Amino acid sequence: MKNRKNMANQFINKFTLMAIICLVFFACSEKPSRKEQEPNLSLKEAFKDEFYIGSAINRFQIEETDSVMASLLGREFNSITAENIMKSMIIHPQRDTFNFELADKFVALGEKYDMFVHGHTLIWHSQLSPWFSSIEDSLEFATATEKHVKDLAQHFKGKLGSWDVVNEALNEDGTLRNSIFLKKMGENYLASAFKWTAEVDPSADLYYNDYNMTNPEKRQGAIRMVKKIIDQGIKVDGIGMQGHWHLNSPTLEEIEQSILDYSELGVKVAITELDVSVLPNPWDLEGAEISQNFENSEEMNPYTEGLPDSIQVKLANRYKDIFAIFLKHQDKISRVTFWGVSDGQSWLNGFPIRGRTNYPLLFDRSLRPKAAYDSIIALKKRFDIKNQTN
Numbered sequence: 136m137k138n139r140k141n142m143a144n145q146f147i148n149k150f151t152l153m154a155i156i157c158l159v160f161f162a163c164s165e166k167p168s169r170k171e172q173e174p175n176l177s178l179k180e181a182f183k184d185e186f187y188i189g190s191a192i193n194r195f196q197i198e199e200t201d202s203v204m205a206s207l208l209g210r211e212f213n214s215i216t217a218e219n220i221m222k223s224m225i226i227h228p229q230r231d232t233f234n235f236e237l238a239d240k241f242v243a244l245g246e247k248y249d250m251f252v253h254g255h256t257l258i259w260h261s262q263l264s265p266w267f268s269s270i271e272d273s274l275e276f277a278t279a280t281e282k283h284v285k286d287l288a289q290h291f292k293g294k295l296g297s298w299d300v301v302n303e304a305l306n307e308d309g310t311l312r313n314s315i316f317l318k319k320m321g322e323n324y325l326a327s328a329f330k331w332t333a334e335v336d337p338s339a340d341l342y343y344n345d346y347n348m349t350n351p352e353k354r355q356g357a358i359r360m361v362k363k364i365i366d367q368g369i370k371v372d373g374i375g376m377q378g379h380w381h382l383n384s385p386t387l388e389e390i391e392q393s394i395l396d397y398s399e400l401g402v403k404v405a406i407t408e409l410d411v412s413v414l415p416n417p418w419d420l421e422g423a424e425i426s427q428n429f430e431n432s433e434e435m436n437p438y439t440e441g442l443p444d445s446i447q448v449k450l451a452n453r454y455k456d457i458f459a460i461f462l463k464h465q466d467k468i469s470r471v472t473f474w475g476v477s478d479g480q481s482w483l484n485g486f487p488i489r490g491r492t493n494y495p496l497l498f499d500r501s502l503r504p505k506a507a508y509d510s511i512i513a514l515k516k517r518f519d520i521k522n523q524t525n
């Protein structure tokens with residue numbers, strides 16, 4: 136009997152010991168808390184192996200006047216583009232006067248946060264310094280244009296990762312826009328601009344940048360134009376698709392096909408000015424022809440009191456779908472830059488209709504991440520898990 140009791144005691148002791156070991160084991164191997172399991176990745180961390188994540192920044196962001204905005208920029212983005220201050224009318228206001236102060240601060244900010252710094256833009260008919268148009272003589276115009284390009288390339292030599300050498304040189308049908316540069320210098324201004332920039336700053340990547348680059352006719356025009364330059368032995372490193380898009384257009388197929396078609400040229404593809412307008416589009420206007428402006432009205436400005444959840448969800452899904460394409464073709468994409476950090480800052484509050492309330496970016500007016508932000512991060516996490524298991 137005693138023996139039996141001893142045996143029973145021994146069994147209970149062993150059982151208790153086992154139970155304790157199991158408990159300790161499970162306690163130690165307990166699933167990490169949600170926070171440990173899913174650290175809050177920033178955008179730039181999430182996409183660090185795929186492409187740069189950039190933002191266009193304005194003079195207040197360059198001067199870091201708002202500390203919350205400054206830390207958000209440093210945490211989320213690893214590339215910057217100057218939204219306006221490197222355009223000719225600001226940086227080169229008179230023929231013999233440059234205004235480098237803000238642009239130098241912009242470059243210094245990029246260095247401070249170890250960012251890829253992009254130059255926007257050397258040759259553009261819009262926001263063009265008035266002195267260009269005051270030159271009558273074609274040869275004199277060409278000489279001044281060459282000097283403009285070379286002086287800027289020289290000033291920023293070695294400091295910029297890339298340049299938009301030419302911005303928006305095409306019409307919607309793929310023909311060349313009849314800009315002052317085309318009128319005065321002929322088609323050659325395109326190849327010359329790339330050649331001059333490469334001569335001065337050979338290490339910068341040189342891009343052609345435009346809107347509506349998903350439209351088939353314009354796409355063919357861009358391909359023809361860039362091919363012509365490359366065929367002359369002049370380097371073009373990349374094509375920038377601005378990416379001023381809408382909730383329903385362009386189609387995902389058009390976006391994907393464009394990335395494929397451009398990279399067929401052997402150049403990098405960058406998405407350079409991404410935003411997704413949620414507002415009604417007057418007369419189905421596409422793209423970003425900044426000279427266009429339309430009348431404001433209640434019908435055209437429906438979300439002044441906030442964005443309805445249903446549209447917030449649509450926007451999040453649209454961004455998810457767009458980024459799914461970017462991830463699929465990440466080997467072809469060098470950089471994805473948003474045209475601004477937060478909705479309050481977006482140029483789409485003023486274009487193509489002034490005074491509207493738009494919601495095209497990933498951070499709201501209080502600088503909080505929106506559902507669109509979460510959808511992109513979640514997409515990336517799923518992408519990584521799928522790749523690990525494959």
Ligand code: XIL
Pocket residue numbers: 218219302377408423425482
């Ligand atoms: C826009 C800026 O965001 C606005 O602040 C400015 O008033 C007009 O230009 N394509 C471009 C950008 O290449 O430079 C434009 O930026 C938007 C369209």
